[in-house]
Amino acid sequence: xxxxxxxxxxxxxxxxxxxxxxxxxxxxxxxxxxxxxxxxxxxxxxxxxxxxxxxxxxxxxxxxxxxxxxxxxxxxxxxxxxxxxxxxxxxxxxxxxxxxxxxxxxxxxxxxxxxxxxxxxxxxxxxxxxxxxxxxxxxxxxxxxxxxxxxxxxxxxxxxxxxxxxxxxxxxxxxxxxxxxxxxxxxxxxxxxxxxxxxxxxxxxxxxxxxxxxxxxxxxxxxxxxxxxxxxxxxxxxxxxxxxxxxxxxxxxxxxxxxxxx
Amino acid sequence: xxxxxxxxxxxxxxxxxxxxxxxxxxxxxxxxxxxxxxxxxxxxxxxxxxxxxxxxxxxxxxxxxxxxxxxxxxxxxxxxxxxxxxxxxxxxxxxxxxxxxxxxxxxxxxxxxxxxxxxxxxxxxxxxxxxxxxxxxxxxxxxxxxxxxxxxxxxxxxxxxxxxxxxxxxxxxxxxxxxxxxxxxxxxxxxxxxxxxxxxxxxxxxxxxxxxxxxxxxxxxxxxxxxxxxxxxxxxxxxxxxxxxxxxxxxxxxxxxxxxxxxxxxxxxxxxxxxxxxxxxxxxxxxxxxxxxxxxxxxxxxxxxxxxxxxxxxxxxxxxxxxxxxxxxxxxxxxxxxxxxxxxxxxxxxxxxxxxxxxxxxxxxxxxxxxxxxxxxxxxxxxxxxxxxxxxxxxxxxxxxxxxxxxxxxxxxxxxxxxxxxxxxxxxxxxxxxx
Numbered sequence: 001x002x003x004x005x006x007x008x009x010x011x012x013x014x015x016x017x018x019x020x021x022x023x024x025x026x027x028x029x030x031x032x033x034x035x036x037x038x039x040x041x042x043x044x045x046x047x048x049x050x051x052x053x054x055x056x057x058x059x060x061x062x063x064x065x066x067x068x069x070x071x072x073x074x075x076x077x078x079x080x081x082x083x084x085x086x087x088x089x090x091x092x093x094x095x096x097x098x099x100x101x102x103x104x105x106x107x108x109x110x111x112x113x114x115x116x117x118x119x120x121x122x123x124x125x126x127x128x129x130x131x132x133x134x135x136x137x138x139x140x141x142x143x144x145x146x147x148x149x150x151x152x153x154x155x156x157x158x159x160x161x162x163x164x165x166x167x168x169x170x171x172x173x174x175x176x177x178x179x180x181x182x183x184x185x186x187x188x189x190x191x192x193x194x195x196x197x198x199x200x201x202x203x204x205x206x207x208x209x210x211x212x213x214x215x216x217x218x219x220x221x222x223x224x225x226x227x228x229x230x231x232x233x234x235x236x237x238x239x240x241x242x243x244x245x246x247x248x249x250x251x252x253x254x255x256x257x258x259x260x261x262x
Numbered sequence: 263x264x265x266x267x268x269x270x271x272x273x274x275x276x277x278x279x280x281x282x283x284x285x286x287x288x289x290x291x292x293x294x295x296x297x298x299x300x301x302x303x304x305x306x307x308x309x310x311x312x313x314x315x316x317x318x319x320x321x322x323x324x325x326x327x328x329x330x331x332x333x334x335x336x337x338x339x340x341x342x343x344x345x346x347x348x349x350x351x352x353x354x355x356x357x358x359x360x361x362x363x364x365x366x367x368x369x370x371x372x373x374x375x376x377x378x379x380x381x382x383x384x385x386x387x388x389x390x391x392x393x394x395x396x397x398x399x400x401x402x403x404x405x406x407x408x409x410x411x412x413x414x415x416x417x418x419x420x421x422x423x424x425x426x427x428x429x430x431x432x433x434x435x436x437x438x439x440x441x442x443x444x445x446x447x448x449x450x451x452x453x454x455x456x457x458x459x460x461x462x463x464x465x466x467x468x469x470x471x472x473x474x475x476x477x478x479x480x481x482x483x484x485x486x487x488x489x490x491x492x493x494x495x496x497x498x499x500x501x502x503x504x505x506x507x508x509x510x511x512x513x514x515x516x517x518x519x520x521x522x523x524x525x526x527x528x529x530x531x532x533x534x535x536x537x538x539x540x541x542x543x544x545x546x547x548x549x550x551x552x553x554x555x556x557x558x559x560x561x562x563x564x565x566x567x568x569x570x571x572x573x574x575x576x577x578x579x580x581x582x583x584x585x586x587x588x589x590x591x592x593x594x595x596x597x598x599x600x601x602x603x604x605x606x607x608x609x610x611x612x613x614x615x616x617x618x619x620x621x622x623x624x625x626x627x628x629x630x631x632x633x634x635x636x637x638x639x640x641x642x643x644x645x646x647x648x649x650x651x652x653x654x655x656x657x658x659x660x661x662x663x664x665x666x667x668x669x670x671x672x673x674x675x676x677x678x679x680x681x682x683x684x685x686x687x688x689x690x691x692x693x694x695x696x697x
Contacts, residue, residue: 076685112689114660117682254684254694 001054005244006069007078008035008062010098011211013042016241017053021085021249024048026238035065043068057248059240061099064257071253073244076104076115082243083207084110086233091203094193094222095240096212098126103196105203116196124192126212128161132185135168136178140215143182147217150183164188182217190221197226207231209239264525266478269516273509277489280505284495285370291318297444300377300396304385306408306597308460308498309433312453313446320377322392324494326355329362329369330539330669339365340670353388354639354669363399379443380405381436386642404443408432414611415603417572429602430594437590450590456498457593461582461600463497466506468566468579473513474556475627478522480513483533483555484545485523493565526695528552529630532623534560535637535644540671547680551687552695556627559620560643563605570605570619577622606643613646617653624659631660631690639667662686
């Protein structure tokens with residue numbers, strides 16, 4: 001029998017199927033406008049027969065949409081467990097998704113010691129880089145590549161993603177090199193994330209997960225701000241789904257949704 | 263099957279009745295020639311009591327909280343204050359209060375009752391301006407303010423006789439001012455009695471909170487909010503002092519019989535700063551985990567009077583003064599000495615003082631963790647709270663924080679906060695109990 005962890009995020013649905021702690025299969029589907037349809041598409045895309053999956057544990061902001069789930073865990077617990085299982089030496093997990101950023105300190109068993117989450121603000125999440133990429137009229141991979149070529153040091157002062165866009169317009173009109181603006185954007189989001197990391201206390205090793213971990217420009221800014229190297233696993237956006245599956249195997253999940261999710 | 267027996271708190275409905283009577287009395291004060299006054303909950307309410315038995319108050323913060331509890335009323339009050347040009351990041355209680363005046367609506371029905379005078383003390387920057395604005399909005403109302411910023415009390419500092427003189431001297435000046443303003447002759451006996459009731463109320467409330475050291479806790483913090491509030495309304499009122507005596511007896515009985523507030527108590531936490539008044543169901547949500555919030559330094563020490571002993575690291579209820587004052591001067595000095603010991607005054611001087619007292623609660627009330635409200639609605643009580651978090655963590659207690667606003671529900675996300683609670687419970691290793 002297999003176990004599956006499903007992470008329903010703002011932008012993507014991720015499924016990881018495990019058996020005895022090992023990943024058997026993984027799947028990512030774009031969430032689009034219809035989360036239910038995306039979830040079902042993800043299930044149907046699996047090679048593993050659904051009938052062979054004995055337990056499904058859901059996590060992510062959209063976990064209430066997962067009708068097939070038998071159990072639920074929070075994103076914090078899933079990220080912590082997934083990171084520790086991926087790399088046992090990890091003690092700090094930075095999880096940056098489309099709409100939330102989290103810093104989590106864990107122990108050697110992947111148990112959460114402390115956590116911090118950005119509150120009601122897109123400036124510490126993937127939505128910020130997306131908005132800035134649109135403002136610069138480039139796609140995200142291009143934004144990341146440009147950032148790594150920066151030779152200048154431009155600061156973005158705005159606390160808020162909306163004001164940051166106005167600031168970007170000012171920089172454009174000042175003929176600031178695009179590479180420097182791209183780096184400034186990544187430095188800005190990194191600043192917010194690092195303040196959360198410092199709040200929970202950084203212990204090495206540090207792992208970055210979530211979709212924004214695919215952005216090399218952000219990874220470089222984060223490593224620079226933390227003054228340490230940052231582990232980015234293969235498929236960083238799947239780590240929480242993996243963690244949910246492992247928590248399922250360990251029997252460490254809630255059987256019902258929090259009333260806030262119903 | 264519940265782990266512990268539980269019973270309704272019998273005296274809860276009496277507390278509700280006293281509160282309703284208080285607000286009705288204020289509104290109806292003029293009907294029989296009585297006096298209305300307003301001021302903060304920390305103001306020395308025993309002092310105006312010397313003007314007669316028909317003197318009724320409206321204290322600002324509990325009124326602001328009452329507004330916040332009614333989301334529709336509060337939203338309109340906030341918008342009225344903002345339309346009038348007051349910034350959204352000001353004290354939330356204050357905006358609710360000003361909004362009431364601007365709308366001319368009393369949260370308990372009818373027009374907003376205009377006070378005859380303002381009797382206030384400056385406990386924080388917001389309080390210092392609050393009633394200046396009230397006076398202006400109401401077309402000019404006489405106002406007297408007492409400055410209380412003399413430094414921390416024992417054990418953190420020393421309340422020298424000079425410091426007591428400074429504050430008590432203002433109270434004595436204030437009494438003369440009250441006589442001139444109201445045209446009434448001040449009655450020292452009434453004042454002394456009011457002071458003594460003040461000491462009774464606040465000492466007894468602390469004793470009630472001390473009973474929550476018991477396992478299971480006989481009271482949960484949400485219930486305690488309905489009880490401590492009476493001291494914020496008028497701690498010098500004999501009715502309030504008598505009520506706390508009755509409450510203490512009932513809670514003591516609950517402890518002796520092992521009656522629990524949360525029948526499946528499996529973990530204990532405390533909160534801090536004022537709660538988000540529009541969303542107290544957060545505390546009921548904790549009960550799904552068998553978690554009881556036993557109180558906080560706010561709930562214990564906003565009105566309760568305690569002594570902190572750094573040697574033992576314990577908070578104990580402050581004993582009543584050895585003897586009842588016999589003169590106006592003695593009463594004023596004793597009132598000042600008593601009030602400046604309030605735990606919630608101390609962090610204004612150094613947040614470490616508050617950390618020490620919070621850690622004392624963690625230790626002595628047997629806590630598993632702490633939930634701190636990063637309350638944007640109150641600059642005073644959230645002062646230094648991030649430092650408190652660090653200190654409590656260093657003392658070995660897990661802490662979760664949540665952002666919010668005690669009085670402006672537009673700045674609080676209940677759903678997200680409950681999800682934070684879920685994650686915190688995972689951290690504590692606490693699972694939901696069967697219904």
